[in-house]
Amino acid sequence: TQLLEQSPQFLSIQEGENLTVYCNSSSxxxxxxxxxxxxxxxxxxxxTVVTGGEVKKLKRxxxxxxxxxxxxxxxxxxxxxxxxxxxxxxxxGGSQGNLIFGKGTKLSVKP
Amino acid sequence: xxxxxxxxxxxxLKIGQSMTLQCTQDMNHNYxxxxxxxxxxxxxLIYYSVGAGITDKGEVPNGYNVSRSTTEDFPLRLELAAxxxxxxxxxxxxxxxxxxxxxxxxxxxxxxxx
Numbered sequence: 001t002q003l004l005e006q007s008p009q010f011l012s013i014q015e016g017e018n019l020t021v022y023c024n025s026s027s028x029x030x031x032x033x034x035x036x037x038x039x040x041x042x043x044x045x046x047x048t049v050v051t052g053g054e055v056k057k058l059k060r061x062x063x064x065x066x067x068x069x070x071x072x073x074x075x076x077x078x079x080x081x082x083x084x085x086x087x088x089x090x091x092x093g094g095s096q097g098n099l100i101f102g103k104g105t106k107l108s109v110k111p
Numbered sequence: 112x113x114x115x116x117x118x119x120x121x122x123x124l125k126i127g128q129s130m131t132l133q134c135t136q137d138m139n140h141n142y143x144x145x146x147x148x149x150x151x152x153x154x155x156l157i158y159y160s161v162g163a164g165i166t167d168k169g170e171v172p173n174g175y176n177v178s179r180s181t182t183e184d185f186p187l188r189l190e191l192a193a194x195x196x197x198x199x200x201x202x203x204x205x206x207x208x209x210x211x212x213x214x215x216x217x218x219x220x221x222x223x224x225x
């Protein structure tokens with residue numbers, strides 16, 4: 001059974017601080033995605049990483065896929081209150097490419 | 112495009128009642144999914160479909176049924192509601208592509224079984 005461990009589960013920081021969220025597994029994934037979910041809404045895709053060692057930047061967000069394609073990280077620079085939400089990592093595996101989701105990191109950025 | 116739409120938004124059921132959660136997508140996606148999300152537990156796959164007429168079980172299918180008669184619609188049926196089925200349900204879809212598996216999610220249905 002493929003599992004994705006996400007850490008930390010909760011994170012409360014002040015505006016302007018930096019943070020990193022981790023997503024780890026013992027399994028190899030063909031691709032890994034990061035989603036952001038706001039209260040009362042469905043998750044929305046932020047990024048997909050496919051190649052081992054790949055780094056993608058989305059404004060103040062930096063995503064990295066591990067060389068062995070088993071882990072990933074999300075780094076936010078100078079966090080803002082608008083970054084508040086639930087961040088979910090999801091790995092694609094199996095014959096149908098179904099997603100395995102981590103339990104999520106609930107981020108709160110205070111002004 | 113409206114994307115993925117779900118109805119109802121909220122529902123309260125009594126134990127033993129049945130209901131159907133509706134899901135429709137207008138993006139002509141082949142793949143559709145039903146997930147449940149419990150606090151602190153991420154998303155668990157209930158059922159999925161790779162095209163009209165084809166459905167398969169996910170990680171937590173017990174107590175649920177699905178059908179896929181058209182590309183657009185993928186309803187989820189609860190026959191005998193139980194308190195353990197209290198959750199937020201999300202429907203999602205994706206087109207068949209290589210190199211990525213982006214799924215588009217609906218806004219969710221919050222179900223309470225009392």
